[in-house]
Amino acid sequence: MQVFAELMNRLAFTSSRNAKLDLMQDYFRTTPDPDRGIALAVLTDGLGLRLPFRRLVTQLMEPHVDPVLYKLSRDYVGDTAETVSLLWPARKGEGPVPTLPEIHRTLKSLKRTDAGPVLSGWLDTLDANGRWALLKLVTGGLRIGVSARLAKTAIAQAFNHNVADVEEVWHGLSLPYENLFAWLEGRADKPDPGDTPVFRPVMLAHPLEGDDLAKLEPRDWVAEWKWDGIRVQLAGNGRELRLYSRTGDDISRSFPDISDGFQGFSGVADGELLVMRDDDIAPFSDLQQRLNRKNVSTAMMKNFPAHIRFYDLLFDRSEDIRASNLPTRRKRLEALLSAGKFTRASLSEVIGFESFDELTILRDGAREANIEGLMLKHIASAYLAGRPRGYWFKWKRDALTADCVLMYAQRGSGKRSSFYSDYTFGAWRTGENGQNELVPVGKAYSGFTDDELKRLDRFVRDNTVERFGPVRAVTQELVFEVAFDAVQPSSRHKSGIAMRFPRIHRIRWDKPANEADRLDTLLTFIAR
Amino acid sequence: MIHDPATWLYPTAKGLYCAPGDFYIDPSRPVDRAVITHGHADHARPGNRSVMATRQTLDIMQVRYGERAGGCLQALNFGETITINGVNVGMAPAGHILGAAQVIVDWKGYRAVISGDYKRAIDPTCAGFEVVRCNLFITEATFGLPVFVHENAATEAARLVASLSASAHRTHLLGVYGLGKCQRMISLVRSAGYEKPIYLHGTLQGLCDYYASQGVNLGELRPFADQRPDDLRGELVLCPPSAIADRWSRRMSDPLTAFASGWMRVRARARQRDTEFPIVISDHADWPELLQTISDVEAGEIWVTHGREDALLHQVSTMGLKGRALALVGFEDEGE
Numbered sequence A: 001m002q003v004f005a006e007l008m009n010r011l012a013f014t015s016s017r018n019a020k021l022d023l024m025q026d027y028f029r030t031t032p033d034p035d036r037g038i039a040l041a042v043l044t045d046g047l048g049l050r051l052p053f054r055r056l057v058t059q060l061m062e063p064h065v066d067p068v069l070y071k072l073s074r075d076y077v078g079d080t081a082e083t084v085s086l087l088w089p090a091r092k093g094e095g096p097v098p099t100l101p102e103i104h105r106t107l108k109s110l111k112r113t114d115a116g117p118v119l120s121g122w123l124d125t126l127d128a129n130g131r132w133a134l135l136k137l138v139t140g141g142l143r144i145g146v147s148a149r150l151a152k153t154a155i156a157q158a159f160n161h162n163v164a165d166v167e168e169v170w171h172g173l174s175l176p177y178e179n180l181f182a183w184l185e186g187r188a189d190k191p192d193p194g195d196t197p198v199f200r201p202v203m204l205a206h207p208l209e210g211d212d213l214a215k216l217e218p219r220d221w222v223a224e225w226k227w228d229g230i231r232v233q234l235a236g237n238g239r240e241l242r243l244y245s246r247t248g249d250d251i252s253r254s255f256p257d258i259s260d261g262f263q264g265f266s267g268v269a270d271g272e273l274l275v276m277r278d279d280d281i282a283p284f285s286d287l288q289q290r291l292n293r294k295n296v297s298t299a300m301m302k303n304f305p306a307h308i309r310f311y312d313l314l315f316d317r318s319e320d321i322r323a324s325n326l327p328t329r330r331k332r333l334e335a336l337l338s339a340g341k342f343t344r345a346s347l348s349e350v351i352g353f354e355s356f357d358e359l360t361i362l363r364d365g366a367r368e369a370n371i372e373g374l375m376l377k378h379i380a381s382a383y384l385a386g387r388p389r390g391y392w393f394k395w396k397r398d399a400l401t402a403d404c405v406l407m408y409a410q411r412g413s414g415k416r417s418s419f420y421s422d423y424t425f426g427a428w429r430t431g432e433n434g435q436n437e438l439v440p441v442g443k444a445y446s447g448f449t450d451d452e453l454k455r456l457d458r459f460v461r462d463n464t465v466e467r468f469g470p471v472r473a474v475t476q477e478l479v480f481e482v483a484f485d486a487v488q489p490s491s492r493h494k495s496g497i498a499m500r501f502p503r504i505h506r507i508r509w510d511k512p513a514n515e516a517d518r519l520d521t522l523l524t525f526i527a528r
Numbered sequence B: 001m002i003h004d005p006a007t008w009l010y011p012t013a014k015g016l017y018c019a020p021g022d023f024y025i026d027p028s029r030p031v032d033r034a035v036i037t038h039g040h041a042d043h044a045r046p047g048n049r050s051v052m053a054t055r056q057t058l059d060i061m062q063v064r065y066g067e068r069a070g071g072c073l074q075a076l077n078f079g080e081t082i083t084i085n086g087v088n089v090g091m092a093p094a095g096h097i098l099g100a101a102q103v104i105v106d107w108k109g110y111r112a113v114i115s116g117d118y119k120r121a122i123d124p125t126c127a128g129f130e131v132v133r134c135n136l137f138i139t140e141a142t143f144g145l146p147v148f149v150h151e152n153a154a155t156e157a158a159r160l161v162a163s164l165s166a167s168a169h170r171t172h173l174l175g176v177y178g179l180g181k182c183q184r185m186i187s188l189v190r191s192a193g194y195e196k197p198i199y200l201h202g203t204l205q206g207l208c209d210y211y212a213s214q215g216v217n218l219g220e221l222r223p224f225a226d227q228r229p230d231d232l233r234g235e236l237v238l239c240p241p242s243a244i245a246d247r248w249s250r251r252m253s254d255p256l257t258a259f260a261s262g263w264m265r266v267r268a269r270a271r272q273r274d275t276e277f278p279i280v281i282s283d284h285a286d287w288p289e290l291l292q293t294i295s296d297v298e299a300g301e302i303w304v305t306h307g308r309e310d311a312l313l314h315q316v317s318t319m320g321l322k323g324r325a326l327a328l329v330g331f332e333d334e335g336e
């Protein structure tokens, strides 16, 4: 537990992805089974423990601390678990520190009435950081900035494997993952998931850039619309069905309507998750209502019905067809879907074209908010894990742009922590007093070069008019040409709109701020 | 009358004033006669007409302020006593930084001790805190909340040294205050077995030289300015806290930023600093040390100066002692 607590603490304060990976790799290489397997479950959110914490805390802390001092401390620290970890009387060395497997085993079968004494016995053996890690562990709210995918990447890299290989076996494994580590360390064969509907690594596209198009032969390419939903993988064995995100997270629980709609499905298919009413695809903001929900109400499913638009098939029932070419997989996909009478499914349309010029016109003509552009797929391409070059291209329609004025800047994180690199910008509107005022319309932290960043940072430091903690308000005079994919109505923002994927396209050092765009102009972009 | 110390020792706009002696202790504005506990800028300010302090505190003031350190500088070392207008003034080690003293004020058989800043933990860079029994103890309360329990300094330093070898591809950039914390951290990593040269931001050099001249072993120190940043991967660089967030730190690619302070005990504070490696080491008493000291000095009355006095005063009253918050201007609550 002590080593694990140190890892939790270091991760909590580390913001760079690479530094986090380094810390985790070091841990997984040097920690024995089954401890590291439990740690892996914690990091991938698979321990599933939730103790009734608030009640426990009052019981546990009461004999130890004066209520006035407790309140002053809690107010200062701002987090109950941390306050308890700091106020707990130091009796470090009282008995042996519990191991992770011991904690896991005990908690699984713990009676509620025993929770207090067990927990306080453990707290007595640990130092302040250890107590914090333990309390976070038992309450299930780690928040140390590590996603399940990052943890999987760490174990793969720690033993010189590819994260795709880990993802492929992941959902067929269980605590404490001993067979996984044995395989990673070369002591055993790759774990066989049997017919469990596990996640298979997805094939990703490259953006089409510059003169790419000139080098392609139209006859070799298949075109499809690129929909603005989320990429998913549906995996089933006829009895059990799972829905995975592009990164291999099991999101089945958020979409019981999908599970109902695909009963008996057997195979692994690739597609886009959308919200669809009758035959209309709803805007992305509707789909967002359905994401990251543990409990889904019937009303939610009725108002925001989920649907999958399929474009590829990896497994036809239990047969792996990833090595076949695109038209073959497509035929198998069509056959599989039509045989099953699945509701909530449709096929991604194949767009016929003779020349890329013709296709360009089609692409630019598509102004529905939920079409992002086109996909180009090579006709002879197998289904390959990762982002192989030269097979799949995404050809987004040109971004929309607007001129906005820099209002606030905030320091970045990691490598950028000494730079003001996160920018909030606004558009003009007429205020209540009849004067022009800026209202924030978006936030961007990309789209500029390192040299531009230095110049922007200097601008922010030299033009600060007010500070609010890490945020600085600046003189309203610098114009950004902001590029974005869409504008959506939003009740959460003062401006009433939200930009999708805003990034800085150009910095207009030359342009006077009063010539920047007005909010009215941005409103006209909605649903275009 | 004497036995109500508030009648002759009280806060004024210029700082804590001893009326019969006509002197101020750690005044916040220039005065005719100042008695100074230690060299930190919020306690030792320039421009007083006459200054009484330990030899080392006077030296430090001269390193920092030069000519402006004060008109007449008079050394009063640990164990010595001097009489000012009938008031006996003495000095006892406070264990805070090099030269830091508690000021002992005796008047007509009544003894007040002004702690300045202090700690009880062992620190080889300065003389250790000495308990002085008194009638009135005036204590700081920088870490006056029970959540503040500092870590064992040697253990924390060992963590840093371990990280220097575990993350050998990254420059370790440690933010420290220039007086006291800087030299203590160097001395601690030396004791933890770190023998390589340590690199210093330009502003830290002067006081390190002074500590070394006083016999504190800091090992080999090199100016950061002479180095190529890429040569410093895996090395330890010390700089003032402000330099970490400043443009200065950009010369290094991907440094690991560490910060040593008692505030690092609380995560929200460490995150505010944006530090990757918080180190819980302080030159101020933590909560248990505050309570221990209040009980050791056996004073009937406790006054609390700068810091978080509400919790400490509550504690003082539950200990059955008379407590009072001294509203003194000019001290940095955040300072360390």
Ligand SMILES: [Zn+2]
Pocket: B038, B040, B043, B096, B117, B336
């Ligand atoms: Zn001090």
Ligand SMILES: [Zn+2]
Pocket: B040, B042, B043, B116, B117, B140, B306, B331, B332, B335
């Ligand atoms: Zn102080």
